[in-house]
Amino acid sequence: MDIKQIEALSSVISSSVAQLKQLQSSLKTTEHTAATTKAEFLKPSLEVVAAASQLIALVRTPERYLMDMSTAHQLSASLRVVVETHVVEILRDKGKGLKKALSAEEIGAYNHVNHLKLARVLRLLATHHVFDEVTPNVFANNAISNALDTGKSLAELEASPDEKYDGSNGIAALVGIFSDETFHNAVCTADILKDPQTTNSFSPYDAPFALAWPGTRNIAMYDWLNLPENNYRKKRFGMGMHGMNSMTPSDAILRGFDWSSLPPGSIVVDCGGGVGSVSLPIVQTCPQIHLIVQDTAPVVAEGPTFWQANQPQALAQGRVTFQGHNFFEPQPAENKNISVFLLRMIMHNWPDAECIKILKNVRNSCTRDTRIVIVDNIMLFASRSQEIAGQETGTSDPDALAPEPLLANWGVANSLSYKQDLNMLSNHNACERTVPEFASLLSQANFRIVEVHQAHQSWLPQVVAVPI
Template sequence: MATLAALRSLHSTIGAALSEIEQVYNSQGLDYPSLDVPSYQNIPADSPLPAELKPTEKQLEQERLTTDPAVANAINLAVAAGGRLLATLQQPLISVLETSHLGHIAAALSFLEASNVAEILRDAGPDGLHAKDIARKIEEIHLGKEVAPGSPTEQIEPAKISHVLRLLATQHWLREVKPDVFANNRLSSLLDSGKTLDQLRTTPEKKYDGTNGFPAFIGFSTSELFRSVTYLRDWLLPASPSGSQSKPKPETPFHLAYNTEEGYYGWLERPENASRLAQVGSGMAIARASGRKSIADTSVFPWDKLAKDSVVVDVGGGIGSVSVQLAEPHPHLRLVVQDRAQTVAIAPKMWGDAHKDLFDSGRVSFQAQDFFEPQPQALQVPGAGAVAHPAVYLVTRVLHNWPDADCVKILANLRAAAGPDTKLIIHDMILQPLCAESAEPTSGITADNKPTSVPSLQAPLENWGKAVAPGHLADITMLTLMNARERTLEELRELTLAAGWRITDVDRSPPPLPWGYIVAVPV
């Protein structure tokens, strides 16, 4: 296809997508969320902050409607076409300059979150705040002392603040409403923790409590992850021999960056890293906000067809969040959460009084079990006694934390303990090749259960580009921190077969986050 014809095709795709979005929003009497209007979704109902700052039901409905299947599909089309349009039209030199300096954006976002500028601008309102006053508020929160209006700040230069925020404004992360005066918008309001400035000053350790995970995720992504990924090049390239012997290559870029032999999670569990561990834990909450299908949905697996007191083992299930989600709508199931002894010891306490009936009745129970070790010959399940083989092994967002060889060990241990009717359910991202000719497996999957996939597009959109980039960014995150990865369906098929399992069904979400559920049976 000629280039100008391709550009016209992309333009038409964007127009058609906007028409689809407009039709859905018009049918509900709503407008699409404005980029210029903040939506402070972390402000709790009982917050002392003014009521006018809290998101209205109309705003919440505008945001919820972005996940409507028709709207989400149109957004993906528009984003993919827009990304291709920009990449084609922009001068290559400018693309090189922008892409090679993306670290500047991450560093500026890290400052925006850590300095509590989003909360400061929330209090300032739509007219914004001058960089001099922003600097004063930052210093008051971080140093815990008042700075009189008009007085110069001791450690922060307003001009530098202004230049950093102006860079973010070029990326539409906030607005410059007048020279050196900045205000929040839809994006920067995501980083607002919902805490008052007094709360941030007096109890900074509670900043992420009760949030949707976005503020903490920015902090995590732009701190140890950002530092670690700068070592990706050195880690991937062959090491140059130094003398007669060269040092073995560290396991991950993270190990290079922090000069440690501990794994990432072990490093986080150091006493001095307690605040980082809390930040990572809070940041992972955004996975629950991705709009993916619930594990409890019977379109994922026919839970309602399992016999009463069927046992589901939640492998590496942490404090049992997934098991609770599954147990609530399916009271005939018994869930056994397996994890490390130190996690199992604190798990019920982490819930407080929530779901007490599930734990007291034994419908959700906990068992110390290393998934690299063989499963017990018989599971002792409250209310069901000794169970030789569970009905289901559930492996949720575990495999993407481990290299291939470790994944095979985990799955092989489950296969050795499985009965002939035991099912394996894997919940992880499923990446797809970015080419017109897909590399999806054609064998090893039941013929009448062909895997769902990202719809194939005609040129020039055979590469979905920006619409699917988040999944591939997550992929490099796992590579950087744990020498692991998000995987394609073919890669997952190879792992499961190597461990004695055969995939029979696949349910995959559309872009931008390709969460999927894979069902497999013993070979």
């Protein structure tokens, strides 16, 4: 056992915990979420998570460690059970006593899940700190399970199951996507990677998704989500994107490119913008900007409802408009003199060839003054060195790296980025990218990078490029 390394990691934990204690003393509440969402808690929290997980890898036997990892799918599967059978809402509305607890049998009477099986699902989750098992077979929500609450009453959930995620924070929807569609797809990753026919293919039709569902051999996942029979999944996907955004500061899009520098009358096109929820803060804070939300027709059709609920004035004044558009086609002819094309979480959905097609279509309607703003994960290598011989450096910002003895990419504290990278592989045969990979993509569509805004593991970084 590497005792020196273990001691170094435990001293990172002790000093970060001391910082958290000091910060906590300035807060009036001990509530878990109140603290962890505050910006100043971010670095010490990251350090504790990174160091503690690195420590576990050192002190656990390798065999135990591998068993824990290879059985982790049961966590996803169990989360899907509780999200789809409304356990959190049942405990919230029907729970008894101070802790609002119910036995598995009582929960099962509401959601019709066999209580003996449900208790085992809930116990695995409670063992991983999601729910409390307050007495044998009796469970209550805790801070972590509460984040899965859709906010809907049981009557609403039963009356319109397709709408169940609407109006919520989107976390249950995101967990639903990860533990259902993405989980199914990931099961087939090894089959696609081992098959000589598909291993070297970067076609979106050769994603593990193609093997995971009946009839998905020749359809990309987004087109499949838009099929009428997948309406429930499409809605859940839209709310899941909202969930992803709800985990970052609401003004994250403003922390990078300077939107306020755009002159009056500037037009911003949010390509693949969903309903436009991400660009809402741009419209709210920059009255000089007109926003066009572009996405496939079925998705953008939901846009006016979102804006009516969140910024009705912009809708009434025509400051936000909607375009059903396929970004593999040339930009609509009326899109002239566009100041900025925003592409948030778009590049990571597509293999290089498709990204270049999307970028070229954008490039063809750029003027000399147009900017493109790409918002996506920027990947770091796990090694301390971020250089590949003969290539430009992977990160221009040394502050993006974790201090030693932590893994340079923040290890498990940053694992969602790496899981998302593989989610992109299993869903779309796509990937998250490093700065040099973005530079290469962009140059093939005649753009060059002028700004990189790192986000230090807290919101999505931005890459700003201009036409060459």
